[in-house]
Every structure is written in C-alpha cells, then in structure tokens.
Amino acid sequence: MAPSLTEKCRELAVSAMKDGISQAALEVLKQYGYEGLTMDRVAEVAGIAKGSLYHYFRNKQELVTYLFEQTIEPAIQAGEEIFQRVVPAVEKLEAMVRMWFDYFSQHRALFDFLFRDPAVRELCLTSRRSKNGLAIDRFSAILRQGISEGVFRPLDVTYAAEMIIGSLQFVIERQLETGEAHPIEVSVRRLMDIVLHGIGASSASAESPSAIGQRCEAPQVEGKTGESSEPSQVAAE
Amino acid sequence: MAPSLTEKCRELAVSAMKDGISQAALEVLKQYGYEGLTMDRVAEVAGIAKGSLYHYFRNKQELVTYLFEQTIEPAIQAGEEIFQRVVPAVEKLEAMVRMWFDYFSQHRALFDFLFRDPAVRELCLTSRRSKNGLAIDRFSAILRQGISEGVFRPLDVTYAAEMIIGSLQFVIERQLETGEAHPIEVSVRRLMDIVLHGIGASSASAESPSAIGQRCEAPQVEGKTGESSEPSQVAAE
Amino acid sequence: MAPSLTEKCRELAVSAMKDGISQAALEVLKQYGYEGLTMDRVAEVAGIAKGSLYHYFRNKQELVTYLFEQTIEPAIQAGEEIFQRVVPAVEKLEAMVRMWFDYFSQHRALFDFLFRDPAVRELCLTSRRSKNGLAIDRFSAILRQGISEGVFRPLDVTYAAEMIIGSLQFVIERQLETGEAHPIEVSVRRLMDIVLHGIGASSASAESPSAIGQRCEAPQVEGKTGESSEPSQVAAE
Amino acid sequence: MAPSLTEKCRELAVSAMKDGISQAALEVLKQYGYEGLTMDRVAEVAGIAKGSLYHYFRNKQELVTYLFEQTIEPAIQAGEEIFQRVVPAVEKLEAMVRMWFDYFSQHRALFDFLFRDPAVRELCLTSRRSKNGLAIDRFSAILRQGISEGVFRPLDVTYAAEMIIGSLQFVIERQLETGEAHPIEVSVRRLMDIVLHGIGASSASAESPSAIGQRCEAPQVEGKTGESSEPSQVAAE
DNA sequence: CATGAATGAGTGTTCATTCAT
DNA sequence: CATGAATGAACACTCATTCAT
Structure with a gap:
C-alpha cells in the first residue's frame, strides 16, 4: 500500500520540524559559535523542549550533520x-x-x-x-x-x-x-x-614599462603593526 | 628603582614556566585534540599542580593565546x-x-x-x-x-x-x-x-615572448628555462 | 442491569490487550534486562502506541506487577x-x-x-x-x-x-x-x-568407617582464588 | 624513597573520604533503594559537591563496587x-x-x-x-x-x-x-x-512407631537403611 | 479509544576555576 | 608561591507520563 495520507502528512511535519530545529541550531551557531552550540540552546531557540529534539535527531551529531x-x-x-x-x-x-x-x-x-x-x-x-x-x-x-x-x-x-x-x-x-x-x-x-x-608581468610587460629599471629594492617596512591593511591597491583594474 | 636582580630572575623564571606550560599544552593538543585540551591534562603533562597554571595564565584562553x-x-x-x-x-x-x-x-x-x-x-x-x-x-x-x-x-x-x-x-x-x-x-x-x-594558455608561450629576458626574475629554481615549460601533469588523478 | 454483551466483549478485549502488552514487556525484559525495560520498547514490541499502554495500565509499576x-x-x-x-x-x-x-x-x-x-x-x-x-x-x-x-x-x-x-x-x-x-x-x-x-552421616556411619578416626583436620586451602570451583564431588551419584 | 609523610597523610585522607562516600551511598541505598541511588543524592548525603565524588571514584560503578x-x-x-x-x-x-x-x-x-x-x-x-x-x-x-x-x-x-x-x-x-x-x-x-x-523421619522411625505403615515414601536415593539413628531434635514450636 | 509528539525533571559525567593549607 | 581538593554550573542524553488530535 502506498503511504497513507496521514503518513505523508506526518512525514512532512517531521521534515518541517527537522528544518526548523536545524535553523534554530544555525541561529545558535551564529550567535554563540560552535562551543556554544548546546542542545539546550537549540531547544530554547526552536521553542521546544530539549527532549523533543531527540525525536527528530538521535543525537547532537546527527543534528549537526543534518544542518x-x-x-x-x-x-x-x-x-x-x-x-x-x-x-x-x-x-x-x-x-x-x-x-x-x-x-x-x-x-x-x-x-x-x-x-x-x-x-x-x-x-x-x-x-x-x-x-x-x-x-x-x-x-x-x-x-x-x-x-x-x-x-x-x-x-x-x-x-x-x-x-x-x-x-x-x-x-x-x-x-x-x-x-x-x-x-x-x-x-x-x-x-x-x-x-x-x-601575477607575473610576462604578458603585461608592456603595461608597466615604468617599472623597468627597478631592481631588487630593499623592503619597505611601513611601520605597520600588522593589523591595519592600508589601501595598498597599486593598480587593480 | 630599576628592576632589581631578584625581579629579573623572577621574570625569567616566570617566562620559563609559561613556555614549559605552553609546550605541555601543545603536547596535549597533539595527543588529544582541542576538545581534549583540559587544564588537568596540561598540568599533568607540565608536571605541576593544576592550580599553578593560574599563576601564569589568568585562564585557559590566555594560555591558548600564548601557545x-x-x-x-x-x-x-x-x-x-x-x-x-x-x-x-x-x-x-x-x-x-x-x-x-x-x-x-x-x-x-x-x-x-x-x-x-x-x-x-x-x-x-x-x-x-x-x-x-x-x-x-x-x-x-x-x-x-x-x-x-x-x-x-x-x-x-x-x-x-x-x-x-x-x-x-x-x-x-x-x-x-x-x-x-x-x-x-x-x-x-x-x-x-x-x-x-x-592557468590561462594565453600568456603562456606564444603571447608573451616579450617576457623573455625579464629582469629580476625569481631565481629559476631548477632547470626551468624562461620559456614557461612546466611539464605540468595534465589530468592529475 | 447485568453487564451487557458489549461490556463483556470489551472486558475480554481489554484482558487480551493486557496480556499482549505484558508479553511484550516480558520479551523486552528478556532481551534488554530490567534497566532496558522502557515503555517505548514495550509499546514497540507490542505494536501499539506508547500512549495506549496507559489505557491498560495506570503506570509502569502496574504493568510490571501484572506481568x-x-x-x-x-x-x-x-x-x-x-x-x-x-x-x-x-x-x-x-x-x-x-x-x-x-x-x-x-x-x-x-x-x-x-x-x-x-x-x-x-x-x-x-x-x-x-x-x-x-x-x-x-x-x-x-x-x-x-x-x-x-x-x-x-x-x-x-x-x-x-x-x-x-x-x-x-x-x-x-x-x-x-x-x-x-x-x-x-x-x-x-x-x-x-x-x-x-548431610549428617548418622545413618551412613556404617558406609564409611574408614573415615572414622579422622578428626579435626586442618583446613586444606587449595590456593584457590575463589572463582573456579573444582569438580569436588566427593561421591554424589 | 618511601612515601613521604605528606603522601601518607593524603592517602589516609583519600581513604577516609572514600569510606565516607561509600557510607553515604549505603545510606542512600537504604533509604531510596537501588533505583534511587543517584550520584546527586550520594553527594548530598556525603555533604560534598557532586563533582567531588569523581575525585574519589571514576564513576558510579566504581563507587558501587567499592561499597x-x-x-x-x-x-x-x-x-x-x-x-x-x-x-x-x-x-x-x-x-x-x-x-x-x-x-x-x-x-x-x-x-x-x-x-x-x-x-x-x-x-x-x-x-x-x-x-x-x-x-x-x-x-x-x-x-x-x-x-x-x-x-x-x-x-x-x-x-x-x-x-x-x-x-x-x-x-x-x-x-x-x-x-x-x-x-x-x-x-x-x-x-x-x-x-x-x-526432615525425614527415617532416623526417627523408632521414636514414632505410630507413623509406621504409611509408606509411599520417596525413592530412597541411596542405599540408606531404614535404620539410621540420628537423635534429631524435634524442637520446633 | 488510539495515537505519538511533547514534555521536563533527572541521569551520570566533565572541567575551568577557586581557595584554604 | 605551590598545591590539589572542592566546587557547581554545564553538558548530552533518557524516559515515564500527558494530552491534543
């Protein structure tokens, strides 16, 4: 017998729940990071009881995998x-x-x-x-x-x-x-x-002839602390 | 007053301890992975008491950062x-x-x-x-x-x-x-x-013969002729 | 009014269900042991919904008692x-x-x-x-x-x-x-x-006279760890 | 080197704690039965934090075994x-x-x-x-x-x-x-x-001859004669 | 009645952190 | 300073029970 209507409905509902839960998990993930991804929080965000999570996913791993x-x-x-x-x-x-x-x-x-x-x-x-x-x-x-x-x-x-x-x-x-x-x-x-x-100038040699003549310059450390990244676009397109 | 000798000594000792601890942490990390990086294990591997870790690092985060x-x-x-x-x-x-x-x-x-x-x-x-x-x-x-x-x-x-x-x-x-x-x-x-x-074929051989003679080229590590000659496997596995 | 036929039928049905459920419970018990005797499993083995169990038994205890x-x-x-x-x-x-x-x-x-x-x-x-x-x-x-x-x-x-x-x-x-x-x-x-x-030899005294005379022997600990139980049947049949 | 005094002291303390905890467990056992023997309760009765139990016993099983x-x-x-x-x-x-x-x-x-x-x-x-x-x-x-x-x-x-x-x-x-x-x-x-x-009257047959005549006894497994002489306390109340 | 999704208190266990010694 | 026992909030996961459909 083909899956009854009830069955199909249920399947749909289950699927919807799984999606909802995985979305909640995603939410938690965004907000708390991976270490903060606890089943409690997922349940809370999903608006269901913790135990209910386990109706849809056997364990945390399964949830994460699904997500x-x-x-x-x-x-x-x-x-x-x-x-x-x-x-x-x-x-x-x-x-x-x-x-x-x-x-x-x-x-x-x-x-x-x-x-x-x-x-x-x-x-x-x-x-x-x-x-x-x-x-x-x-x-x-x-x-x-x-x-x-x-x-x-x-x-x-x-x-x-x-x-x-x-x-x-x-x-x-x-x-x-x-x-x-x-x-x-x-x-x-x-x-x-x-x-x-x-990045080689091989084909672009004609484009930047001005660069010719520059040999082996010494590095120019611009006293950067390392964080900031100055504009630095030399040419781009 | 300038830092006394004692102070300097202490500073050195502290530094040594921090290094030792961070090395222990690294050891633990390699062996157990991140999830297994517990302060207990670090202390054990470092051969000191768990409490002592907190004399050198305010908390786990600081230790990890230091490492x-x-x-x-x-x-x-x-x-x-x-x-x-x-x-x-x-x-x-x-x-x-x-x-x-x-x-x-x-x-x-x-x-x-x-x-x-x-x-x-x-x-x-x-x-x-x-x-x-x-x-x-x-x-x-x-x-x-x-x-x-x-x-x-x-x-x-x-x-x-x-x-x-x-x-x-x-x-x-x-x-x-x-x-x-x-x-x-x-x-x-x-x-x-x-x-x-x-990866383009354009600049490769025919298009940039002009590139020959390029100045300041990277030292041709091995018998590479200027001619872009890489054997370069096609198809890989 | 005497219990109607419907009532009797119902009673019979209920009784049948109870038996079926308790048999399912027994099955679970054999397979999973007591700690593994969960209402979920009983329901599954019985082939009915978990909730239905509670129509026939007020709670787990009642089911176990019945069983x-x-x-x-x-x-x-x-x-x-x-x-x-x-x-x-x-x-x-x-x-x-x-x-x-x-x-x-x-x-x-x-x-x-x-x-x-x-x-x-x-x-x-x-x-x-x-x-x-x-x-x-x-x-x-x-x-x-x-x-x-x-x-x-x-x-x-x-x-x-x-x-x-x-x-x-x-x-x-x-x-x-x-x-x-x-x-x-x-x-x-x-x-x-x-x-x-x-176990007394009262009537058997005649049977093993050879044993007479042996009194108060020292215990013979046979270095057994306590686990193994050697054949040790002295006579039996 | 022999175990230092400190070490011995610690060992003693640990032993004392283990005993204390196992006594608490026994208490819980008496009061709540086996199903009610939870680590929480043991900790509570022992008057320590739940986590502390795990300093002395790796897990519940170890505690129970020790007890x-x-x-x-x-x-x-x-x-x-x-x-x-x-x-x-x-x-x-x-x-x-x-x-x-x-x-x-x-x-x-x-x-x-x-x-x-x-x-x-x-x-x-x-x-x-x-x-x-x-x-x-x-x-x-x-x-x-x-x-x-x-x-x-x-x-x-x-x-x-x-x-x-x-x-x-x-x-x-x-x-x-x-x-x-x-x-x-x-x-x-x-x-x-x-x-x-x-429990057999075999030896008591002489004492209660009135009982004679009732036979249908169980098959005498061994060659015991009906005789046998054990005094056999009657007692019972 | 039958259902099974929902519940939530509870389970054993872990671990960063603290603090009296 | 060094210690390590003590802590307690978390954690993932379970399950008897309920209740809307």
Whole structure:
C-alpha cells in the first residue's frame, strides 16, 4: 500500500520540524559559535523542549550533520547545474567562482565552522570530505575542459582546483573578517584575472614599462603593526 | 628603582614556566585534540599542580593565546627574515611559500586547530588576526616590490596576497587530509607556476615572448628555462 | 442491569490487550534486562502506541506487577494442583520441587529480576509477598502432611519450607550463573536426598568407617582464588 | 624513597573520604533503594559537591563496587578465620552459619541489593561471583572435611554447600521481610538440625512407631537403611 | 479509544576555576 | 608561591507520563 495520507502528512511535519530545529541550531551557531552550540540552546531557540529534539535527531551529531547537509546542498546543486552547462570552460569557471562567492558570503557563519572546525570535521567527515572532494572534482573537470579547449595550459588540474578553491575561501573569509565587502562582481573579476593570468608581468610587460629599471629594492617596512591593511591597491583594474 | 636582580630572575623564571606550560599544552593538543585540551591534562603533562597554571595564565584562553603566539612566532620571524632579504621579489615570494609549506607541514596538528578552529579563533582573535594580517602584509609588500621591479603586473596586492595564502593553506590542508604528500619542492614549484603565470594558455608561450629576458626574475629554481615549460601533469588523478 | 454483551466483549478485549502488552514487556525484559525495560520498547514490541499502554495500565509499576502476576500464575496453579493431589507427602514434595526446578529454569530471565530485583520487589511487594508466602504455605502444608504421615520429623514447618525454597532458588540460580546445567532429575534427586536425610552421616556411619578416626583436620586451602570451583564431588551419584 | 609523610597523610585522607562516600551511598541505598541511588543524592548525603565524588571514584560503578567490597570484606575475613580453625567440621559449619546469620541480619539493606540486584550483579560481576564462589568454596571445604571425619555422608559438596547457603539467605530474608526476628541462636540451631538430619523421619522411625505403615515414601536415593539413628531434635514450636 | 509528539525533571559525567593549607 | 581538593554550573542524553488530535 502506498503511504497513507496521514503518513505523508506526518512525514512532512517531521521534515518541517527537522528544518526548523536545524535553523534554530544555525541561529545558535551564529550567535554563540560552535562551543556554544548546546542542545539546550537549540531547544530554547526552536521553542521546544530539549527532549523533543531527540525525536527528530538521535543525537547532537546527527543534528549537526543534518544542518551541514541541508546548508551545503543548494550550493552543491548549483555547482552541478553550472557544471552541466554547455559553455566554454572560462565561462563555467567564472560562474562557479561567482556562485561560491555568493554562497560563502551568505552562509559565512555556517561555513566558518562547517568547513573549518576540526570538531565538526570529525563529525561530518564522510559527508564533508565527499562534498569538498566534489567541489574539487568539479573545478578539476572544468579545468580539464579548458585544457582541451586550449584555453588553459596543461597542468595538474587537481592542484590548480585546490588553489582556486583555497583562494576563494580565504578571500571571502578575509572580507567577512575585515568587514569590507567589495561588490561580488569586483571580487570575481579580480580573482579570475589572477587565476587566468597569474601575477607575473610576462604578458603585461608592456603595461608597466615604468617599472623597468627597478631592481631588487630593499623592503619597505611601513611601520605597520600588522593589523591595519592600508589601501595598498597599486593598480587593480 | 630599576628592576632589581631578584625581579629579573623572577621574570625569567616566570617566562620559563609559561613556555614549559605552553609546550605541555601543545603536547596535549597533539595527543588529544582541542576538545581534549583540559587544564588537568596540561598540568599533568607540565608536571605541576593544576592550580599553578593560574599563576601564569589568568585562564585557559590566555594560555591558548600564548601557545598560539609562541608557536607562530618562529614562522613570523622566518617570514621577517625572508622579507628583509635583498633579493628579487620572485625569489622572496618563493622562499616565503616554501617556508610556509615547511611550517604548515610540520605543525599540522597545531595549525589544524590554531588556524581553523573557530573556538580557538574566538580566543586568539586579536592575535590571530594580526598574525594573519602580518602574513598578508608581508606577501603584499613582496608583491609590491615585484611590481616595482616590473616582474609582477600591477594589481591589488592585498587581494593577490590573500589568494596566495589561501591557496597555500588549502593545498597543504588537502595534502594532510588525503595523506598523499608530494615533496615540498614539487608543491612549491607548482604553486609558483600557477601564481606567476596563471592557468590561462594565453600568456603562456606564444603571447608573451616579450617576457623573455625579464629582469629580476625569481631565481629559476631548477632547470626551468624562461620559456614557461612546466611539464605540468595534465589530468592529475 | 447485568453487564451487557458489549461490556463483556470489551472486558475480554481489554484482558487480551493486557496480556499482549505484558508479553511484550516480558520479551523486552528478556532481551534488554530490567534497566532496558522502557515503555517505548514495550509499546514497540507490542505494536501499539506508547500512549495506549496507559489505557491498560495506570503506570509502569502496574504493568510490571501484572506481568509478575501473570507469569507466576501458572506456577501457582501447578503448585495448587500438586498440593491437591492425594498422594504421600514425600511424593508431593518431590513433585513440587521438580515443578519449581522446571519453572525456574524456564523463566530464568524473568525470575532473575522478578524475584530478585529489589526495584521490582518494591513494585510488586504485596503481590510477591503473598505469592512467596503462598509457596511457603504450600510447602509447609506438605511438610505438615508428611509429619502426620510419620515420614517427616515434627519440626517447624514454615522454617523448613523456607529452607527448602531457599535451597531450590539458590541452586537453580547457581546453575544458571555457572552455565552448567545438570539434568533436572539429577538436581531433584540430590536436593530431595539432602532435604530428607540431611548431610549428617548418622545413618551412613556404617558406609564409611574408614573415615572414622579422622578428626579435626586442618583446613586444606587449595590456593584457590575463589572463582573456579573444582569438580569436588566427593561421591554424589 | 618511601612515601613521604605528606603522601601518607593524603592517602589516609583519600581513604577516609572514600569510606565516607561509600557510607553515604549505603545510606542512600537504604533509604531510596537501588533505583534511587543517584550520584546527586550520594553527594548530598556525603555533604560534598557532586563533582567531588569523581575525585574519589571514576564513576558510579566504581563507587558501587567499592561499597560492595568494603561491606563484604569483614564477612569474608570472618569466614576465613572460621575456616582456618582447627575444630570439627560440624562446629565449623555451625560457626559459619552463625556468622552469616549475624552478618546478613545486620547488613540486610545492603545485601538485599548487593547479592540480589541483577543490575549491581552486572557491575560487580567478577567481584561478586568470586565472593559468592568463595563462600561456596569454604562451605564445600568444610563439608569435605566433615566427610573425611566421617560425620557427613559422602555427597556432592558443592551442591550441598549451595543448598545450605540458599537456605541461609532465604531464611534471613524472610525474617527480615516478615519482621519477626527469632533469636539468632534459635535460627542457627534449627537450620543446623535440618541440614544435618534432614526432615525425614527415617532416623526417627523408632521414636514414632505410630507413623509406621504409611509408606509411599520417596525413592530412597541411596542405599540408606531404614535404620539410621540420628537423635534429631524435634524442637520446633 | 488510539495515537505519538511533547514534555521536563533527572541521569551520570566533565572541567575551568577557586581557595584554604 | 605551590598545591590539589572542592566546587557547581554545564553538558548530552533518557524516559515515564500527558494530552491534543
């Protein structure tokens, strides 16, 4: 017999509760950080009794895992969608980068710990690793496509994928940390520029002839305490 | 009155104790992970009474912060030393990258949590931020130097620095995670290659023959001809 | 009005449910032990909702009590049947012993906690006491019969009954504990032998004259740690 | 170096605390039963913080085990002492029975659960089994001695020992349950009488010839002649 | 009646921190 | 100063019981 109406209804309700609880957990996470993510608080924020949490999640780990899966899923899907497009590799890469910029920016508090916290890492190991691996896979595949298209140099695609993802994450992290939020488009363009052409002046030699002649200058320590980050944009685009 | 001899002695003793304790903490950290870093264990490993810890550190946070400072200091110093060298930017950059590769590889267990754990992050926020900032500052300065030398394109040095550091961290993290450890030299070369020339095929061979003869280039670590010749594995695994 | 047919039907249904539930409880008990006897599990095994349990039993205690009554009832009945027989006391006694041996052996998991667990004891106090008392009563009566028959010595029948029951229980318990299961007939015969004739050599003096003369030997501690129980059967059958 | 004075003092203090706590646990046990034996209550009764319990016992199990060992130890010792005496087996047996009567009577609340509770049984399994086994061993040895002395019939000493212990325990239990406390001496004498001579009238046949004619006796397990001469106290009230 | 989600007091256990010695 | 016993607020998790549907 097919699942009765009642059953379907219940299933829906359960799903809704799980989502509600995981949202509450996310809330707690944002507010108190991982160490402050206690079942009590989750229950309180969710507006239910502590014991009720255990109707929906066998234990804390399951809740955290669920939250993780839930949150990362849309990005995974979006990534897949981009990956499936029939467009040049560069375009795909840029779309991917943009998507992750978007996504990371919006879910910072979450990724901040979901991607980084070793404790959670332990918890979600399988899941996380596969997801992280998936991202690398997708980027790798795009790079491979680009290589066959002749627009990317032949190189170790996995390594390059890792570098791109690392750049992406760190840049976003920094932006969120320092609070200065450039428009995403600017960030995407900058990143793509460097990823594609590197920082070397090889092709740009014509662009900055003025620099010629400067040899091996001594470092100019600007008495910075290390915190503040002066404007420092030399040129950008 | 100037600090008496006794005072100086005491100060020294205190410093020694703090170091000993933080080393004990590091030991515990390596063995039990962050969640297992309890004051009891630290005291035990340090061979002193638990209460005594609180003579040297007001609380756990302070101890962790101190440990962080202590551990990252050598890298900071090494970075400073590299930074101060009077050598071309590319060489500096490569030295810096190599140093961090080394350092990260060796202190994985530590950084795994010192750099990543949001809990610790919370604790060491100020410190960490400044250190992270310092790293970015140094990389930025090197990039700036390279730009004036004409070997780097003019670009947002902070942004580029962040990308490089992000790449660095993520690549190392992945290597540690997957267990496959390429020789550091290989990693360094690969990273430098992509950082310098990007992944695009455009600037690679045909487009920038003009780049030949580039001044102040990074010391070609190995038999690399100016011709961007990296064997560079395609397809990876 | 006399109890309507509907009422009777309902009563029957209720009774059936109670039995089903108590059987489920017994199942849980066997599988998980007393500490694992939760209402959830009972409901699950019984195939009904947890809430429904409370329609048939006011609380857990009532359920356990019911289970106790239910389980011991057959033994009680069997005991009554034996008691009613018109046969010599010795035969009755032996039948009784055999019945309890059988019963205990089969319901070990149950009695293990029904008879022994003080928690349950608390719960079933009245019931248990009466049942225990009933057993004692029956044994006592048999003893009394035996005394008038002249086959038993005149003695405090209650006291003797208690001793017999105690022996019975402990012997069975030990067998179940150590795992070695003698055939019930052997156990019954041995027990009856000692119960009837005691351990004294009074009548056996003629049988082991060789032993005479040995007086007050020093104890022979065989360096046993106390766990292992060597065969040690001196004679038995 | 020998343990310093400080160390010895500390050790003593720790021991005292452990005893105090286990006494508190015993108190709780008596008052609330095993299910009510919570660490909170123990702490409260002991007049210390709950956390402090864990300085002295790693967990609840360890506390319960300690309590068990502590409580049973004196009886074990007393049993050993009796066992070592150089006296006839019957005397030993009686002393043993008396000792256990005494001991059980005094520590009823404890044994009630230490010996019987399956939950605790699980906990103290090794310990308990060995202790129980020890008791059986000692009784067995005494019986064996008696057999060589010629005062006991040759029989399975383990089995007989179990029966005696079972009788002992049950009789005491009943007394404590019903509240009627006969003087211990009476109990001891009665038990010894039945243990030694059994309940059968075999030896008393001469004394109560009127009983002759009623046969249908149980099958005489061994080749005992109807004769047999035991005086066999009638007693009973 | 049957249901099962909701409850919340309670369980054993941990650990940063304090303080009398 | 050094000590380590004492603390008590947390923690994750359980489960008998209730009650709206």
